[in-house]
Amino acid sequence: MIEVESLYFKYPLANDYVLKNISLKIGLGEVVGIMGGNGSGKTTLIKHFNGLLKPTKGFVKVFGKDTRKESVAYFSKKVGLVFQNPGHQIFSDTVWNEVAFALKNFGFEEEIINKRVKWALEFFNLIQYKDMSPLLLSGGEKKRLCLASVLAWNPDFIILDEPTVGQDFLQKEKLIEIIKMLVTQNKTVIVVSHDVEFIWLLQPRLILISNGIIVKDGDCRSVFKDDSVLEKCGITKPQLVELYEELYPLIERPPVDIVEARSMMLKLLRGLK
Amino acid sequence: MFWLAEGLVYRRQESIIHSLDPRVKLIISLSLFLLSLFSSTIFEFIILLSAIFLLGVLSKVLRRMIKTITFSLTFVIMIFAINLLVGYDLIFSIIISLRFIAIISSSSIFFLTSSPDELDLVMRSLHLPYDLIFAFVTAVRFVPVILLDAVQIIDSQRSRGLEIEKGNIFKRIRNYIPVLIPLIVQSIIRSEELAEAMESRAYGFSKKRTSYYTLHFKRKDYFVLCLNLTLVVLFILLIHLFHL
Ligand SMILES: Nc1ncnc2c1ncn2[C@@H]1O[C@H](COP(=O)(O)OP(=O)(O)OP(=O)(O)O)[C@@H](O)[C@H]1O
Ligand SMILES: [Mg+2]
Secondary structure (H helix, E strand, O other): OOEEEEEOOOOOOOOOOOOEEEEEOOOOEEEEEEEEEOOOOOHHHHHHOOOOOOOEEEEEOOEEEEOOOOOOHHHOOOOOOOOOOOOOOOOOHHHHHHHHHHHOOOOOOOOOOOOHHHHHHHHOOOOOHHHOOOOHOHHHHHHHHHHHHHOOOOOOOOEOOOOOOOOOOOHHHHHHHHHHHHHHHHOEEEEEEEOOHHHHHHHOEEEEEOEEEEEEEEEEEHOOHHHHHHHHHOOOOOOOHHHHHHHHOOOOOOOOOOOHHHHHHHHHHHHHO | OOHHHHHHOOOOOOOOOOOOOOHHHHHHHHHHHHHHHHHHHHHHHHHHHHHHHHHHOOOOOOHHHHHHHHHHHHHHHHHHHHHHOOOOOOOHHHHHHHHHHHHHHHHHHHHOOOOOOOOOHHHHHHHOHHHHHHHHHHHHHHHHHHHHHHHHHHHHHHHHOOOHHHHHHHHHHHOOHHHHHHHHHHHHHHHHHHHHHHHHHOOOOOOOOOOOOOOOOOHHHHHHHHHHHHHHHHHHHHHHHHOO
16 A cells, blocks of 8 residues: 655755645555656656655655655565666676566575566566576567566566557557556556556556646546546547547447457447448 | 765856856866965965855855865865875875865866856867867766766666665675666667767768857956956965965
8 A cells, every 4th residue: 555645745956846745545456557748757756655755745655654764675675666767777697687686685585586586587588588698688678677577576566667668569468468467466556658558458547647746546537538637748548539539429438458449349330230 | 866966067057157258267267276286385275265165156056066075075084084194294184185175176166167068169279189079078968967877777776675875895885786787888878879879960071170159258258367367476476475
């Protein structure tokens, strides 16, 4: 459980608040999308969830504990952050050690480390590279490696900053599968993204941020109905929502993915015949 | 980490000093720098440091100048301690430390008040080879970028349970490996990208470079230059009188 209460945040030496009066609660087993224009404060917000940044005013509590009271390592064990740029974390001599790094920091036993690293590498189809230098992987593979290195320690919250940048279609589909699987294990996945189509396929609870203020927080279907707020945040609608609005009232709700859209269309066409 | 960048890096600002010709700013900085090198009494350093701080106030960079000094305080203390340990007396150790502070803060005047573009123009007016100028200016320009990288790398590794400040001194040094390697790799990647981007824009194609901006002394530049010269001469005369 992450609780944010009247959070204000200002970077040291800056004049203006980057986050203003943010309050929200995120429980376990949720998928949460965070969207907003460049510089609206998304990355700044998620850095509060494991205590990397501390509120200037207000508080953030993770499982009831104020983030000011414990170390970043303490909270990171429960809240795993995957940053946008793999270049900012990859440093080990081998792919295996890259994944093992965090587990060693958190003080897991040797045997458990080996088991978890093997699992994570197999899960992300990276096991064949285990003795290779991670710097030799392709961009998309590096991104997957970062994800693997966080999932390996099994945190309750997984936060992904722009996970789809530079990923091919197949990897995006796979990512959606992984996120859905994690949720069935009662984990919470928070995704920061500019990719509306990707967000729509996740069908998350969607939080919109503009200029450091939460302007909308609700399930994605209702959020994508609110034209004025979408415009304010500079967000376009997913194509499937556009399709639904075009055809309304012939279909009763926007299809959640292409498979459902197809069956809706077929049904519609049969009805017309 | 960020306060470190604040103390070193140029930021667009307006003040009497900022608006001077960069060559004048360089000469002011340089005169103070040279005077600090050759000064040898506490009294001289009091005058020099007052002048430096006065310039800091006039150019509105005093706060950041003080940050640079606080950052270098570790070195100052080291220099002071080593001098004492080696057997020099207290006064001499204090003078050496003051000299170090004066050198640092006088050179920071130029870098805090002149943009990389101005630095480029100054170096060109000295007729240095352009490749050298380019390398130097790019290095200066990239300091804030690299510091920003460093902050993000530290955030990434802390999120993976790295506790930099934990352990004995050897452990602490080792803790920096996960920060330094990505930092170096990123810098190499960036310089390669820069080189490619420059070549695709025909860097080095024409032998004769022209410049969009050119430097011209204005009346206030001449005035400040004369003032600077007068004060330097006065200072040297004064010191010699005192020594008499
Ligand atoms: N370390 C920092 N120091 C000072 N200001 C910062 C720092 N990091 C970010 N900012 C500023 O805070 C604001 C919010 O930045 P943030 O990175 O949170 O935006 P974002 O929503 O993640 O944007 P993007 O979509 O581009 O990733 C921006 O105006 C940025 O310039
Ligand atoms: Mg961001």
